[in-house]
Amino acid sequence: MKLLLPLAVAFTGLSFAAMAEDAKPIAFEANFEDGTVDKAPKGAMAIAGDFVIKEEGGNKFLELPGEPLDTFGMLFGSAGQADWSAAARFFGTKTGRKYPTFAISLGGVGGYRLVMSGGKKSLEIFKGDESVKTVPYEWTSGEWTKLRLQVRKTAAGWTVEGRAWQASATEPKDWQISTEVTTAPPTGRPGLWGSPYSGTPIRFDDLVVAPVAP
DSSP states (O other), X not given: XXXXXXXXXXXXXXOOOOOOTTSOOOSEEEOOTTSOTTSOOTTOEEXXXXXXXXEETTEEEEEEOSOSOSOEEEEXXXXXXXXXXXXXXXXXXXXXXXXXXXXXXXXXXXXXXXXXXXXXXXXXXXXXXXXXXXXXXXOOTTSOEEEEEEEEEOXXXXXXXXXXXXXXXXXXXXXXXXXXXXXXXXXXXXXXXXXXXXXXXXXXXXXXXXXXXX
């Protein structure tokens, strides 16, 4: 996966951070702090949905409204394939027995997604719209949750793996879900996804895409 330095220019309205040569390199980091409230972030591509920047308590974030009830996505950055990791924060709330679903992806619309489904109490890996692996996961409504997805090349093919945790806690060391594939992952841009099935908005923040740690 190749992400070019001009991303920092192309993504007006997003904030980017470059790391020192001896630190873990970051392809880009978007926290929306430089974006315009009630506007979509420039340079991103909405697949569907009215994603706009909102602000609360001095913090800006991307927000998807609570209706209509469907699946929506927005892609960022440059097209890539494997040996990259993507992470972001997500916030949603349940309404009665209705829960939101949200996800982070690598490889474009047809690529791999790490999906948190509150109603199913699960963490899933999807390829496009097809679920390929599921594990149990207890999500907490009204708390920021972090997801990390990575796709890395191995001797036998590729490994797709993910984990989820409350943003206020330390990131777990172990991957909670993984699957081995022999077909090359699709090439495409990383993305954020949401399904506001609870009828309440979903928020997204602190998107980071970086090379897989050696």
